Amino acid sequence: MKQKIAVLGAGSWGSILANVLVENGHDVKLYTNSEPQAQELNEKHTNEHYIHDFTYPEALVATTDMRDAVKDAAAVLFVVPTNVTRLVAKQLAEVLRDINTRPLVIHASKGLELGSHKRISEVIAEEIPADLRSGLVVLSGPSHAEEVAKKDITLITAASDDIENAKTVQNLFMNNYLRIYTNTDIVGVEMGAAFKNIIAIGAGALHGLGYGDDAKAALMTRGLAEISRLGIAFGADPLTFIGLSGVGDLIVTCTSVHSRNWRAGNQLGQGKGLQEVIDNMGMVIEGVNTCKAAYELAEQKNIEMPITEAIYHVLYDGKDIKDEIALLMEREGKAELD
Template structure:
């Protein structure tokens, strides 16, 4: 396709990796960030060492401190900012934008308080006259592997198939491939909720449990993710795809995952405040646990793993006691869907 001008909002690990993919495909990439030192580093040294110590970015990738300048004349905008600031950044974009663009997001979370998915936030804050239907870019992907051009397959989900196909064409190449999906609810909830299960998987590892426990938490975690997602209107088949079980496997089994590492530290007895301080990056699974727990209570959805993690994080319950409590729940059928 023709060269596109694309603004990537958020120079974190995933925003940086996706910027390189877009640059590899011949597009003009503009990374916007609000930390001046980071922007200067990308422009002067073509590195982002907070996330990638040994990676040199192409010097065609430009970083911007001024959002207005970054958005000038762009064809598409990719949001890769933390969930908690998505609404704020979307408001700023809406105030500046003066032409219609394709809006994408590649973040994974649910907004605290409102419980809203990120595409809903973007729809609310950016007028329809200025944007396409939102396209969600999500799936099994570690930035650390994408940045070295390892093979990665993910999903472009949108209510508008043409918008999804545009994003598919923009990103896809010999090492990075996108599949379209109309189930925005399923893709977004899968991407957000798997972070909770990854915390649980990491906690089991930190406590010294083995592969049996790992298989159990991933499989039963997928079941409760699906239960909640379907209650919100998702297609259950989405959870057996790339953005469902695929993303859960990659996030729930790897030390690359900050959510897995956070759970591992919790399992070893570290305090959450220390874990968050040492991580240096947002741990989306922590805030998403609270949102998912609240949603489960509201919608009467059975989510024992999420409940156990919620109790450990927000109620001060010992993580091992929370796991044992979950294991001694009443007996149930494997395919039981309600409480």
């Protein structure tokens, strides 16, 4: 059934998810705060800064007016950087109060709020009260916008406390190249999505330093152990971390040049400084802020996360990557499953 959907955020993932929804027969308005970007999408049907050599359907309409995007929408999809999620949620709440509607709110961003260390769904729930929305769903998993744009086979997860809301999102997005599974473990899905970006920076750094597949496999395996350890401490289901938003997302982010976090780590491994890497990227590197959040949460919960700690020291204390790797390898021996 055709529905009106508002997508907030016209970056690579937001614009491609909007494209999926249009291809699935829905009426989609894509909100951006950039007038030149909206003009490019509407007139040229391109979004070159984020997705090269891709033409969007003429039916996809971009706007800089959030009210126009959200009016009469059955669902509103957030795909904005973590550091502006609270601001955009506040703006949306004002619009929803004004137009007196209760859409299903979905988010497809990956990270934790800097400072509060709150998950994105927690931030959205704080700013958009339950009386302004019909539900809240997290959409996450191993996915690159560039590959979904090419209609490569992609499987991701829709998670919600209300399984019917998760099924609604499943029906909105699923087609012959994008398959959606449902889950009720929002905590695990969001934490897996956020923390894998830290390990991806490490994987990129190993590549930049010239290490081989053995080292990368070791990093991903032990990185998953750290992600699971911290997520479980906050109430996540352990099984979520061996699913799409856990090991699945970890694999794709740690092995692909499409990953900004991997590319950032690769440049760090080649000897570039963090600020130079950030300047070169031109887009948000979520793993940098998430690493700080994970490091502080691990200290708070007294959870051992040596890989995260090593990456934190490189990013925030200016430590040498090779020295941190040596310290990791020289740690006292322990049982694998401890």
